[in-house]
Amino acid sequence: MRLKFEATIPNFLTLLRFLAIPVMAWFIQAGDQYNLLSFVMFIAIWLTDLLDGYIARNFNQTSDFGKLFDPLVDKIFQLTLAVVMCLTGRLPLWVPIFLAVRELMMIIGSALIYRRHEMVVYAKWYGKVTTVLFVAAFAALFWIPSEPVWLASVLFMPPVIWSLVSYVVYGLAYIKLWKAEK
Secondary structure, eight states: OOOOOOOOHHHHHHHHHHHHHHHHHHHHHHOGGGHHHHHHHHHHHHHHHHHHHHHHHHTTOOOHHHHHHHHHHHHHHHHHHHHHHHHTTSSOTHHHHHHHHHHHHHHHHHHHHHHHHOOOOOOOHHHHHHHHHHHHHHHHHTTSOSOSTHHHHHHHHHHHHHHHHHHHHHHHHHHHHHHHHO
16 A cells, blocks of 8 residues: 555644654753743644644545554654653653653554454544643643752653553453454
8 A cells, every 4th residue: 555645734734743843852952042942842733733633624634644644743743852851851761761662552552453453543532631641741841940850750640640541441442342353
């Protein structure tokens, strides 16, 4: 199957978001004098993600390219943000490691479900809550001091715990699907 770019507003917004990620990362690592600008870029990237999803669903502009590229850009966004925040001393190393493992597990799990059941796993409300909690924690990182480091750890505990709860719920749904198949 060959995936081609379709010229829709959501796809252009996703592409714009993808291109803005390294710029945001550069501003974050450039220092505190760019804190407001990097925060504005962070918010713009996140709001653009909401906007492209809204337009795609409500104006019939969904595409195979968007279904694949949009979540990929979301993962790149969160991982880039976590790594840069860690490299600049604002975030403990365990957070980017957790996010990387989480994303890898989601990719592997989704691929297995698709291969076995030819079913695409879409985000449910509890997965969306996880995303919002991570976005709020990252947003707070722009404004809290980098010392003490434990403050960032505490800030990321709610999204991490909710993420684990989401895994259990998704896992139980898959087990139910698997049992129904037998």
